[in-house]
Amino acid sequence: MKGDPVLERAARRFGTPFYLYDFEVIEARVSALSAALGPRFELAYAVKANPSLGILSFLRKFGLSSDVASRGELLAVRRAGWPPSKILSTGPAKSDADLEALVRAGVSIIHAEGEWELERLEQIGRRLRRRIAVGLRLNPPWGIAEKRVMIGGPGAKKFGFDLKSAQRILRMRRRFPHLEVCGFQVFNASNVLDARLLVENTRRVLSLALSLSKKYSVPLRSVDFGGGFGVPYAEKEKPLDLGILRKGLAGIAKWAAGESRFRGTRLVFEPGRFLVAESGTYAVKVLGTKRSRGVDYVLVDGGVHHFLRPLLLGTPHRVRLVPGRIGGRPRPASRSQKSLVLAGPLCTSLDILHPAARLPLPVRGDLLAFENAGAYGFTESMPLFLSHEWPAEVGVRKGRLALLRRPPRVADLQARQKTPF
Ligand SMILES: Cc1ncc(COP(=O)(O)O)c(C=O)c1O
Known part of the structure; x- marks a missing residue:
């Protein structure tokens, strides 16, 4: 099984879990859809799909319009120069x-x-x-x-x-x-x-x-x-x-x-979705595996608090295994596939990122990459639940990685709270 150098680089640099958005995919979707709509129809990006300022300012350069649903989204598109x-x-x-x-x-x-x-x-x-x-x-x-x-x-x-x-x-x-x-x-x-x-x-x-x-x-x-x-x-x-x-x-x-x-x-x-969904990956690290009454569980360091969509809609996303490296080379994953429950760290049985992923059994340190996570991904989730650290949001274009949102640390979020009683 091949590695994924960009995901691995992002994991080393920003830590897991994280979201990675590929700006070349966004560009390709914009040009494919613009060509299909033709000159008579106008393309306005629905900001709710992914309101990242990095993505908004990139989209604006293609001359798109935008659709906003709140004053927060209005602020975002104005900041991005619309x-x-x-x-x-x-x-x-x-x-x-x-x-x-x-x-x-x-x-x-x-x-x-x-x-x-x-x-x-x-x-x-x-x-x-x-x-x-x-x-x-x-x-x-x-x-x-x-x-x-x-x-x-x-x-x-x-x-x-x-x-x-x-x-x-x-x-x-x-x-x-x-x-x-x-x-x-x-x-x-x-x-x-x-x-x-x-x-x-x-x-x-x-x-x-x-x-x-x-x-x-x-x-x-x-x-x-x-x-x-x-x-x-x-x-x-x-x-x-x-x-x-x-x-x-x-x-x-x-x-x-x-x-x-x-x-x-x-x-x-x-x-919204068409322009950004396929650009996005939610990447998590495997912490360990266990078997419970005949079912194989893979416990990972991210969950539905960062990526609620599969649970909310009952539709799992495709997921790839990126084996960890030994001596600089990707460790070959076993060829035999199993049906695996991919579960996160939340204290609820609802925290299932995939109920039946067909993958080789991973080992601690491997990455799992959930695809099509660029639309209605992080911002449709509930990152405060259980006080885990937030994922970084990272962009990649022509091989260059860049942080799009520095996640607030849990300690910073706690520092904004008061204890009046
Ligand atoms: C008013 C409005 N416009 C556009 C969209 C974007 O829809 P889609 O992501 O399916 O293209 C939505 C999504 O909820 C919406 O509510």
Whole structure:
């Protein structure tokens, strides 16, 4: 079994566990997806997938827009140099402070998801004497069913307005003189691997936006189709067919070109996962193995407190064994594979990084590398649980390793607490 020099170097330099993001993979995904979307569609990175400042400032250089869901994400993209004209915002429960920060920053459009958000935005607009560009996030009764519910697929969910509510809002929008309702957003499903479904969904969303625009005289400054471009997590899953996507979207762009209401309309996709998931690896070190009633356990120095996604969604990530070195050479791993439970240090049986990984039995000091951990990885986790040290986040580009986030030490986190009683 071959070693993995970059992972091994990162382990020596930063210690385990750690996250490693390969910036060349990010660059390749950006250019592949941009080519598939073609010139008519705009690409806006959904910051929630991975809000690392190093990744944001790298993505900005490709001219992408960005989608933010909180004022923290807004701060991150502003720090990474994004101009407000290239920032959109979507999120199901934005606080007054979030809304005001977005308005003050002058982001290009805020997608409202509830009537109260419109009311709050109207108050903010009146107070700041600004007219605010607003899109309505819609939750139509059709869409793409998800294998694992993340966004919700068709049907009732917490996001956006159902069509009845949206139409009521459109009829009474004069109540909001400081708001210009000028767009729509629909995001139905995440991690979709069937390009045909994504194309069909895009066509339906655009038709819906067009019919609402005609019926209620809504100018279409932007139509936003959300994210959802999937990546294969399981062995047998096939990657998204970008050829089908390109052809389908080119057809839609041609149709849109013949419709005067779409003249000047931004047609936006806001993917997160597709751009960053495959760049990321969560690497842990093997502390020891044991057999318990016929089951082989591998105990490692990281767990679901750093990498919750496999447990949260019940979908294990692919994992590789990187054997430790003896005398500078990778120790050959045994050839025989076993079914192994990969378990972390938390005091709960839920702390399982993989329930049945097929790998040779590792030994203490080997590394295990969980793949596709670049999206919804560390930031979707719960690093305070059990007070273990946080993983470093490291980038690699053209063989050069660089620290992206120096993890706070547990002692520093404790020093910020008070003991008033
Ligand atoms: C509003 C919105 N846009 C975009 C995304 C990104 O989705 P994905 O990572 O599936 O592309 C999400 C994910 O939750 C979202 O909530």
